[in-house]
Amino acid sequence: MIRLKGLSKHYGNIKAVNRLNLSVSPGEIFGFIGPNGAGKTTTIRMMGGLLAPTEGSVIIGGVDMARRPEKAKKKIGLIPDQPFLYEKLTGMEFLQFTADLYGIKQDAFAEKAGKFLNMFSLFGRAHELIESYSHGMKQRLAISAALLHDPPVVIVDEPMVGLDPRGMKMVKDLFRTLAAQGTTIFMSTHTLKLAEDVCDRIGIINKGLLVATGTLTDLKHAADMGEVDLEQVFFQLTEEESAS
Numbered sequence: 001m002i003r004l005k006g007l008s009k010h011y012g013n014i015k016a017v018n019r020l021n022l023s024v025s026p027g028e029i030f031g032f033i034g035p036n037g038a039g040k041t042t043t044i045r046m047m048g049g050l051l052a053p054t055e056g057s058v059i060i061g062g063v064d065m066a067r068r069p070e071k072a073k074k075k076i077g078l079i080p081d082q083p084f085l086y087e088k089l090t091g092m093e094f095l096q097f098t099a100d101l102y103g104i105k106q107d108a109f110a111e112k113a114g115k116f117l118n119m120f121s122l123f124g125r126a127h128e129l130i131e132s133y134s135h136g137m138k139q140r141l142a143i144s145a146a147l148l149h150d151p152p153v154v155i156v157d158e159p160m161v162g163l164d165p166r167g168m169k170m171v172k173d174l175f176r177t178l179a180a181q182g183t184t185i186f187m188s189t190h191t192l193k194l195a196e197d198v199c200d201r202i203g204i205i206n207k208g209l210l211v212a213t214g215t216l217t218d219l220k221h222a223a224d225m226g227e228v229d230l231e232q233v234f235f236q237l238t239e240e241e242s243a244s
Helices: 042-047 070-075 093-100 108-119 135-147 164-179 194-198 216-222 232-242
Strands: 002-011 015-023 029-035 055-060 076-079 153-157 182-189 199-204 211-213
Touching: 002 042, 015 042, 015 055, 015 199, 029 042, 029 164, 029 194, 042 164, 042 182, 070 076, 070 216, 076 135, 076 164, 093 135, 108 135, 108 211, 135 153, 135 164, 135 182, 135 199, 164 194, 164 199, 182 194, 182 211, 194 232, 199 216, 211 216
Parallel strands: 029 182, 029 199, 076 153, 153 182
Antiparallel strands: 002 015, 002 055, 199 211
């Protein structure tokens, strides 16, 4: 469902992302982790069509992002780390605006908006201005908007930023449900416990290079470690790469 082929982004002599090759299957939750500045957000922005790669390609559901960007973007629900919301709109108005962009019919919109507003405990605040929302409420609204058009691929950068424990549990349960229904989820996160709990496979990026990918068991083998958690594997792999 997602294919990254030789994906690179250079800023002068700095290789923010360097020839990234990766495939993610339908219904898979893929975790993308790495230190600050490793290239995670740059990769997410290229996948979402917000940033043009220096080299390589992003293929979403068989559609090349560079060649057919509108068709590729319709297959994506993109949730950036700092989602942009029109704060002079109400929550419901913002969802309606998003639905109009995707050509969602009014009957379908009313049903979907109600479902997500209830799921994320926003229904009672739906007609208030977004500028009055807390950060966590804004994050939940952004997730709702990204899922309105039933995208087969969800790309999310730091999904738990600003969420309280109840909101975190809702998002984890939602991702598991979506994946069980065949939705592909590509998730960048600093929260290693989240990646360990919900991801089928994990990729570790460091200094723009994908240094390891696989299940937690695969990563333990790559790091030549025994019964340890993802945090220990992460530090082992990224420290080895930094020292080499």
